[in-house]
Amino acid sequence: MALVDQLDIVIPTIRNLDFLEQWRPFFQPYHLIIVQDGDPTKTIKVPPGFDYELFNRNDIERLVGDKAWCISYKDSACRCFGFLVSKKRYIYTIDDDCFVAKDPSNEDINALEQHIKNLLSPATPYIFNTLYDPYREGADFVRGYPFSLREGVPTAISHGLWLNIPDYDAPTQMVKPLERNTRYVDAVLTIPKGTLYPMCGMNMAFDRALIGPAMYFGLMGEGQPIGRYDDMWAGWCSKVICDHLGLGVKTGLPYIYHSKASNPFTNLRKEYKGIFWQEEIIPFFQQTQLSKDSTSVTACYLELAEKVRAGLGHIDPYFAKLADGMVAWIETWQALNPDYEK
Numbered sequence: 001m002a003l004v005d006q007l008d009i010v011i012p013t014i015r016n017l018d019f020l021e022q023w024r025p026f027f028q029p030y031h032l033i034i035v036q037d038g039d040p041t042k043t044i045k046v047p048p049g050f051d052y053e054l055f056n057r058n059d060i061e062r063l064v065g066d067k068a069w070c071i072s073y074k075d076s077a078c079r080c081f082g083f084l085v086s087k088k089r090y091i092y093t094i095d096d097d098c099f100v101a102k103d104p105s106n107e108d109i110n111a112l113e114q115h116i117k118n119l120l121s122p123a124t125p126y127i128f129n130t131l132y133d134p135y136r137e138g139a140d141f142v143r144g145y146p147f148s149l150r151e152g153v154p155t156a157i158s159h160g161l162w163l164n165i166p167d168y169d170a171p172t173q174m175v176k177p178l179e180r181n182t183r184y185v186d187a188v189l190t191i192p193k194g195t196l197y198p199m200c201g202m203n204m205a206f207d208r209a210l211i212g213p214a215m216y217f218g219l220m221g222e223g224q225p226i227g228r229y230d231d232m233w234a235g236w237c238s239k240v241i242c243d244h245l246g247l248g249v250k251t252g253l254p255y256i257y258h259s260k261a262s263n264p265f266t267n268l269r270k271e272y273k274g275i276f277w278q279e280e281i282i283p284f285f286q287q288t289q290l291s292k293d294s295t296s297v298t299a300c301y302l303e304l305a306e307k308v309r310a311g312l313g314h315i316d317p318y319f320a321k322l323a324d325g326m327v328a329w330i331e332t333w334q335a336l337n338p339d340y341e342k
Helices: 020-027 057-070 076-085 111-120 170-175 208-214 230-245 264-287 297-312 318-336
Strands: 007-013 031-036 051-055 090-094 155-164 188-190 203-207 248-258
Touching: 007 076, 007 111, 020 111, 031 076, 051 057, 051 076, 057 076, 057 318, 076 090, 076 230, 076 318, 090 111, 090 208, 111 155, 111 203, 111 248, 155 208, 155 230, 170 264, 203 208, 203 248, 208 230, 208 297, 208 318, 230 248, 230 264, 230 297, 264 297, 297 318
Parallel strands: 007 031, 007 090, 031 051, 155 248
Antiparallel strands: 090 203, 155 203, 188 248
8 A cells, every 4th residue: 555545644734725735746746734723714724736635513513412521722733633533544733833854965855754664663762772763774773782672663653853943931932032943963862661752743753553653632721720741641641652552653754844932922822830830740640550451542542541640640730631531532533444453
């Protein structure tokens, strides 16, 4: 099966998608799933020539029914609805303020191609290879790397980076308002087993067949006490599950060009509680051990939901609601994807 038949591109948005013009040489062959956030009566314009489906809040409520509350509103976390309805093996998700970056030789970077390379080659989470990705042309395993581990493990997530505007939190934005990332690091690394990372959803891809049900971006936006932690939540949950199931997560190439810094004062209002809460959330995930009985992603995620309820509920009532959302998400995933894990 051709790759174009195995991959969907998911884009959350509240505006016209003019940014797709720059991506046309790379994206046009693929199917786009556009998740319109906010007012469903607003018309979103898509440049001609793209194959796409567009879903708004009315569509979400129609397809998900009484569990539609688990899909965030007025927050880019709504992108996970696209993960839910896709029927493809691979997902690439990107924000609408991200453009094609240039490599050091001034060539356009085909981000999609690099993500696919990352996903189709194994990961090495058990021992760190000091030459980084050993499967890349011109590299290999270094002396002392066990031959028994050189086959690696399947890669579930490919996490890309950004030139220009870095993905900073609000306090860092405030003290470094003019900072721009101009450093291009030509490397892909497997994140070691047992190590968490801050996952950014603006340039990432994943194998939906391997890890799809874990890619829930939580409860954010309108009616919730927290925002801008949607991708973080999905990253923490999916990494714990990848570690448990023997799957790999890579970070590094490819880069995109992030064009627009969001308002740090607006961000602070969204992040405020999360900045405090993460000091307890991260140790919780670092200490979480899933049972041997949880042998599928859905089973792992349901077990993790109950651990969230028991282990984080004391912080704020929000976490009991989030645990309910995690369960509702899995029930919705199973309803819309009845053949998954069969």
